[in-house]
Amino acid sequence: MKKLLKIVGIIVGGIVAILACVALWIAFTDLPTFESKSIAVTIPTDSAELHVGKVIVEERCAYCHLGDDGKLSGRQFSRAGDPFGEFWSRNITQDKEHGIGNYSDGQLAYLLRTGIGRHGNFIGPWMSSPLLSDKDLGAIIAYLRSNSPIVQPSATERKKTEYNFLVRALVKLGAFKPLEYTGTPVVTPSPENTVPYGKYLATARYQCYECHSKSFETNDVYVPEKSPGYFGGGNEISDKEFKIFITPNITMSKLHGIGSWTKEQFIHAVKTGEKPNGKVLSPAMPRLHAVDDTELSAIWDYLQTIPVIDVPVQK
Ligand code: HEC
Ligand code: HEC
Numbered sequence: 441m442k443k444l445l446k447i448v449g450i451i452v453g454g455i456v457a458i459l460a461c462v463a464l465w466i467a468f469t470d471l472p473t474f475e476s477k478s479i480a481v482t483i484p485t486d487s488a489e490l491h492v493g494k495v496i497v498e499e500r501c502a503y504c505h506l507g508d509d510g511k512l513s514g515r516q517f518s519r520a521g522d523p524f525g526e527f528w529s530r531n532i533t534q535d536k537e538h539g540i541g542n543y544s545d546g547q548l549a550y551l552l553r554t555g556i557g558r559h560g561n562f563i564g565p566w567m568s569s570p571l572l573s574d575k576d577l578g579a580i581i582a583y584l585r586s587n588s589p590i591v592q593p594s595a596t597e598r599k600k601t602e603y604n605f606l607v608r609a610l611v612k613l614g615a616f617k618p619l620e621y622t623g624t625p626v627v628t629p630s631p632e633n634t635v636p637y638g639k640y641l642a643t644a645r646y647q648c649y650e651c652h653s654k655s656f657e658t659n660d661v662y663v664p665e666k667s668p669g670y671f672g673g674g675n676e677i678s679d680k681e682f683k684i685f686i687t688p689n690i691t692m693s694k695l696h697g698i699g700s701w702t703k704e705q706f707i708h709a710v711k712t713g714e715k716p717n718g719k720v721l722s723p724a725m726p727r728l729h730a731v732d733d734t735e736l737s738a739i740w741d742y743l744q745t746i747p748v749i750d751v752p753v754q755k
Contacts, residue, residue, distance in 0.1 A: 478546030493579030504529045513697040514598040525604030535593035554618045571644035573628040636744030672749030677724045685724040707736045
């Protein structure tokens with residue numbers, strides 16, 4: 441009996457010692473770094489494509505990066521008590537010291553594909569997509585380099601994100617990692633074919649599916665339509681005051697989605713936040729004022745073709 445207890449004691453002690461070592465390794469050793477690359481990117485000069493860059497940056501990047509000085513100088517994005525801890529989006533104005541003035545176009549392009557920053561650090565998946573077309577990628581960079589007031593140098597220094605234990609563990613164990621970069625050319629579908637064009641807009645250019653599917657953690661960034669609860673809502677989004685909203689189902693379910701809306705009502709709601717029933721959406725839903733009606737019309741056409749999710753939003 442005594443011998444058995446001794447053996448059990450040694451095994452339990454051994455497990456505790458191993459767990460303690462893993463915890464120390466997660467908490468105190470350096471996070472992995474990756475090869476930082478500069479990839480080929482064409483910066484457009486035609487006015488239509490430059491306009492696309494302006495809309496993406498002003499409607500999508502500004503949602504997370506607009507600071508209190510009216511420039512893309514960054515803001516607090518989550519709080520210390522949140523599961524992933526305190527995150528700050530960074531200063532992405534042209535300032536060389538505090539912003540991205542020292543990034544080359546190719547380094548920015550690589551970050552927007554993979555999430556890897558210019559020092560080889562993994563910055564997170566927030567603004568990276570393998571599906572964004574090469575033209576749109578170039579257009580974003582063109583706008584970040586333009587003379588628009590929101591990207592002019594801001595010397596505001598934002599707090600650097602300190603990863604908490606959970607995020608460090610996810611990075612170290614490889615669950616939270618850069619996106620794969622293949623270098624395969626990505627082309628914007630032609631606006632004439634509204635369904636594939638709408639799919640591109642809803643999954644790559646404006647990433648509607650990311651917020652409107654079940655969870656960021658289960659979204660499939662490479663094949664969005666494989667994301668659980670694709671467009672069925674249920675994801676948690678916080679507004680600037682950190683109030684949590686659960687995204688609604690925007691599939692064509694008449695009972696639980698937007699199946700009884702008209703195309704005009706949809707376009708109006710996405711641009712202004714006003715729903716057909718007169719209610720106003722919270723700022724957790726971006727106001728896509730500057731997005732063209734033909735683009736929103738194509739997104740609507742695409743939403744007609746995806747599987748309807750006919751159950752109430754789960755959370
Ligand atoms: C959902 C929120 C979100 C959106 C949308 C977003 N970002 Fe970010 N971005 C962040 C966060 C958070 C960080 C900082 C992460 C960290 O510190 O670990 C960041 C960091 C960056 C950095 C790194 C800067 C540096 O100092 O290395 C760049 C560049 C950047 N974002 C550009 C963009 C661009 C361009 C867009 C639009 C295409 C965009 N972001 C959209 C949240 C976002
Ligand atoms: C950053 C996350 C986010 C993104 C990106 C986003 N949405 Fe939303 N959306 C929300 C949230 C949160 C709500 C609910 C807000 C509320 O309850 O007040 C919402 C509400 C809506 C509604 C109202 C549905 C209803 O029944 O009330 C529609 C329609 C909608 N979004 C369409 C879109 C489209 C189309 C896109 C892409 C062009 C998009 N959303 C991108 C977060 C997002």
